[in-house]
Amino acid sequence: MNAAEETTGEDTPWGEVNPEAARRLLVAAVDAFAERGYHATTTRDIAGRAGMSPAALYIHFKTKEELLHRISKIGHERALYVLDSEADRDGTAAERLAGAVRSFVRWHAERHTTARVVQYELDALGEEHRTEIVALRRRSDAVVRRIIGEGVRDGEFDVPDVPGTTLAVLSLCIDVARWFNAQGSRTPDEVGELYADLVLRMVGARAASGQK
Amino acid sequence: MNAAEETTGEDTPWGEVNPEAARRLLVAAVDAFAERGYHATTTRDIAGRAGMSPAALYIHFKTKEELLHRISKIGHERALYVLDSEADRDGTAAERLAGAVRSFVRWHAERHTTARVVQYELDALGEEHRTEIVALRRRSDAVVRRIIGEGVRDGEFDVPDVPGTTLAVLSLCIDVARWFNAQGSRTPDEVGELYADLVLRMVGARAASGQK
């Protein structure tokens, strides 16, 4: 009924999480999980970072695991959206693959705290939640595999092992979340550019954007 | 004084860990850490897997963290050794790079439980131990960077960004520990072969091992 949302919800990083207090807790949890890992983070630490008492957490989330689940789900959906929207453009397979890798990597670098939680705390989820998330991840795999497959079909790419190469491409992108450091010398854009080029080489793209 | 070691110490996976009871505990810890992560693993769980009481652990190791440190140190040394011995062969830069990647990846796949602990539990180490391990990791980086640099110098490779490409190559190899599954369809040898080929493409190797 209330038509005015407290915060927009689509462009802001965690805008879909309401009310504001819940969002503060969730952001605090992302930071803490990324820094120390899920199991090494206490609910007191999360509440403390959000400027609340430990009990406040349980008004907005049933358990600590639900917090992780919401982070993981939203994070995966965002990453998949980023990948998908580049894959759906039109253009050669090489252009679409480069675009997808560039955006996906940039997302992992820019949002590397979120990405770290999303990519490396899967095992901390409960059975049910984990299988839900794994399904989302399979869709990322399918997106990349499709582009590579089309490139091969059109004679643009030279790839002996499509599933294997797909795996390697995604693995390369995901691992950015592990090593990327905001204080480091590379910007997310630079890393995205570098990785897009490397991936085009991996698939043996004939004419990388025209000629060469 | 006792000249006969209980176990040889060089070829067996954890042969250098003595006495046998300590090795059993350490192997149990590797399994547990790889499965659940360091912080989610209890000392009771480790001792239980080794068939001992919780107190037995503290006869052989001062703390739970010391266990992780010994695992991490030995693991890094082994991985570095694998990388180094391929890099020191003679041959073209492409041959050496391919050999190094093949062996390094094979190690991460075969020993993926150990590798997972080694690569993803660095933050759980204490300040002092972590800086010691980080030094070892920098040496791996130097090894790969040297080969790529030599390949560029000799005109074998076409690499615009040597440090960046080095980072990507190592990142690709390391991430094998995360996704590799012994029940999966690929053998460690196959993954090593695939990755060696992909890396040669990344560096724009002119003549990949002569012809083909």
Next chain:
DNA sequence: ACAACCCCTAAGCGCTTGCTCAGGTTCGGG
């Protein structure tokens, strides 16, 4: 025979963990 030694266990200590609950504050609507 027996003391010295190593390796192990049963019991448990002090502390932190995830989580609960009774109660208090704030605020819009009747």
Next chain:
DNA sequence: CCCGAACCTGAGCAAGCGCTTAGGGGTTGT
């Protein structure tokens, strides 16, 4: 002016944590 809903806190519980301690068996050297 008061009500009920939404939100938060202080205090604390049961369980589980890393680790310690006292002591018991087996093997060894003398």
